[in-house]
Amino acid sequence: MLVKYEFLKILRKKSTRIVMAVSLLVTAFLFGLPILQFQTYHQEGVIKGFEGINYEKEQTAKYAVSLTDTYITEAIREVQQLFDNPDYVGYDGHERFLIENAYWDNIAPKEALLGMIAKNFANPNESVGYNSLPELDISEGVNFYRARQEKIEKLLNASSNGMSEKQKTYWQNMNSKVDEPFQYGYYKGWEVIISSFELLTFALFAVCIVIAPVFSGEYQAGTDAVILSAKYGKTKLTTAKIIASYLFGVLAFTLHVIIALGLPLAAFGFEGWDLPLQIANTTIPYPLTFLQAALIQLSVVYLVLSALIGLTLLLSAKMKSPYLVLTVLAPVLFIPLFLSPNGTTGVYNLTLFLLPYRATVPELGNYISYQFGGIVFDAFTMRAILYAVLTMIMLPIARIGFKKHQVSA
Numbered sequence: 001m002l003v004k005y006e007f008l009k010i011l012r013k014k015s016t017r018i019v020m021a022v023s024l025l026v027t028a029f030l031f032g033l034p035i036l037q038f039q040t041y042h043q044e045g046v047i048k049g050f051e052g053i054n055y056e057k058e059q060t061a062k063y064a065v066s067l068t069d070t071y072i073t074e075a076i077r078e079v080q081q082l083f084d085n086p087d088y089v090g091y092d093g094h095e096r097f098l099i100e101n102a103y104w105d106n107i108a109p110k111e112a113l114l115g116m117i118a119k120n121f122a123n124p125n126e127s128v129g130y131n132s133l134p135e136l137d138i139s140e141g142v143n144f145y146r147a148r149q150e151k152i153e154k155l156l157n158a159s160s161n162g163m164s165e166k167q168k169t170y171w172q173n174m175n176s177k178v179d180e181p182f183q184y185g186y187y188k189g190w191e192v193i194i195s196s197f198e199l200l201t202f203a204l205f206a207v208c209i210v211i212a213p214v215f216s217g218e219y220q221a222g223t224d225a226v227i228l229s230a231k232y233g234k235t236k237l238t239t240a241k242i243i244a245s246y247l248f249g250v251l252a253f254t255l256h257v258i259i260a261l262g263l264p265l266a267a268f269g270f271e272g273w274d275l276p277l278q279i280a281n282t283t284i285p286y287p288l289t290f291l292q293a294a295l296i297q298l299s300v301v302y303l304v305l306s307a308l309i310g311l312t313l314l315l316s317a318k319m320k321s322p323y324l325v326l327t328v329l330a331p332v333l334f335i336p337l338f339l340s341p342n343g344t345t346g347v348y349n350l351t352l353f354l355l356p357y358r359a360t361v362p363e364l365g366n367y368i369s370y371q372f373g374g375i376v377f378d379a380f381t382m383r384a385i386l387y388a389v390l391t392m393i394m395l396p397i398a399r400i401g402f403k404k405h406q407v408s409a
Contacts, residue, residue, distance in 0.1 A: 002236055006244035016210045020252060023206030024259060030199045031260045034192045035267040043104040053268055057186055059109040064185035067279075072117055073141045076133050079114065082106060083134045097131050113184055120282040121147050124155050145180050148282045155283060155367065162345045167369045170376040177287040184279050187272025190290035191280060192264040197297055198360045201333060203256035204305055207249045208312045208329050212322035214245050215313065215398075238399055242313060249309045250302075257298065281365045286378075296380055297362045303387035304359050308333075310394035317398045333357060344368045359383045 010016055040052045047055050065071055082088050088102035098107055107114065107130055114130035121136055122128045136142065152175060155161065156168045163171075273291035277284045286293065308329070315325040336357040341349045344366050352358055353368055368379040377385070 002240035003243045006240045010248050019209050027256045027259050031263045060186040063110045067182045072144045079133045171285050175285040182276050189265045189268030190272050201357050211245045211312045212325040215316040216319050216322050284364050300383050307387040307390040310391045313398040314394045
C-alpha cells in the first residue's frame with residue numbers, strides 16, 4: 001500500500017505529466033526524424049518518405065544472398081567489366097565512376113553491398129566505394145573472409161591502439177565465433193535504432209527530473225519532520241519511496257523505448273533482425289545479429305537508468321531542493337555529449353566511454369577493452385558491471401541519507 005501510495009504521488013503531480021509529455025514528444029520527434037528525412041534516388045530523381053523506403057526495400061531484397069567467395073568474386077568481376085567500357089565511365093579529376101544506365105541498372109540497386117565488399121579489402125580507416133573494385137586482382141578468385149581477418153589483425157596490431165597481448169587474444173577469440181559466410185539483406189530499421197540509442201539520454205534525464213523531489217521535495221515542503229517521526233517513516237516508507245521511484249522510472253522509460261524502437265521498425269520494417277552485424281561493417285568483432293545487439297545495448301541502457309535513479313535518490317536525500325539535484329545531474333549527463341574520444345585506449349578515452357551519455361552508444365565497431373590483471377572486459381560487459389555496482393552502492397546510501405536527515409527546527 002505504501003509503494004502504491006508513493007507511486008501515485010509521483011504520477012499525480014502536474015510537473016510529472018508535463019515533463020513526461022514533453023519528453024515523449026521529443027523522443028518521438030528525434031526517432032521520427034530518420035523517417036521524415038529519408039530519401040533515396042533512382043534514375044528519374046529523388047524519392048522521399050515511405051515511397052523511398054519501399055523502393056529501397058524492394059531493391060535491397062533482390063540481393064538477399066549468402067556472401068560466399070564465389071558470389072563476391074562474380075560481383076567484383078561484373079563491376080570490373082563495366083569499367084572496361086570507356087563509354088560507361090566518367091571522371092571528375094580525382095576518381096573514376098560509372099555513369100547513366102551503367103550505374104543506375106547495375107550499381108545503384110546494390111551500391112551498399114558493393115561498398116561493403118570494397119571496404120573489406122581496403123586498409124583500416126580508408127574510405128572507399130564500389131569504384132575501387134577494379135583495382136582488385138580476381139584472376140584466382142577472392143578470399144573475402146581471409147581479407148577480413150587480415151584487416152582485423154592490422155587493427156589489433158596498430159600502434160595507436162596500444163593493445164596488450166591479452167586484449168588481442170580476447171578480441172581474436174570473440175571474432176572467431178562470427179559465423180561465415182555472412183547472409184546479406186535489408187536491415188535499415190535496425191541500423192537506425194542501433195545508431196540512435198544515445199538519443200534516449202533525454203528520456204533518462206526526464207525520469208531524473210521527475211524523481212528528483214522524492215526526498216528533497218519533502219524537505220522543501222516541510223513534511224520531512226512528519227514523515228521521519230512517524231512509526232514507519234525511517235523504515236517502510238523510505239523503502240516504499242525508493243521502490244516507487246524505480247517502478248515509475250522503469251515504466252516511464254519503457255514507454256519511451258516503445259516509441260523509440262517502434263517508430264523506425266514500423267516505418268522501415270522488422271526485416272534484418274536475424275542478419276549479422278558484420279554486413280554493416282565487416283570488422284565488427286561481436287558475433288551477434290542486429291536484434292541481439294539491440295537487446296544487449298538496451299539492457300546496458302536500463303542499467304544506466306538504474307544507476308541514475310540511484311544517484312538521483314542519493315542526491316535528493318542529501319540536498320534540500322530538487323533544483324540542486326538537477327544542477328548536479330545535468331552536467332553528469334550532458335557534458336560528455338560535447339567530449340569526443342581521440343582513440344580507444346588511455347585513461348581519458350576509457351573513462352569517457354563509461355560515462356552515462358557515452359554508455360548509450362554501442363561502439364560496436366571499436367575494440368574498446370578494459371584489462372584488470374589477466375582479465376579483459378569489452379565495453380558492453382564493463383558498462384554492465386559498473387552501472388550494476390553503482391546502483392547497489394548508491395541505493396543503501398540514499399536510504400541511510402534520508403533516515404539520518406536532521407529535521408530543521
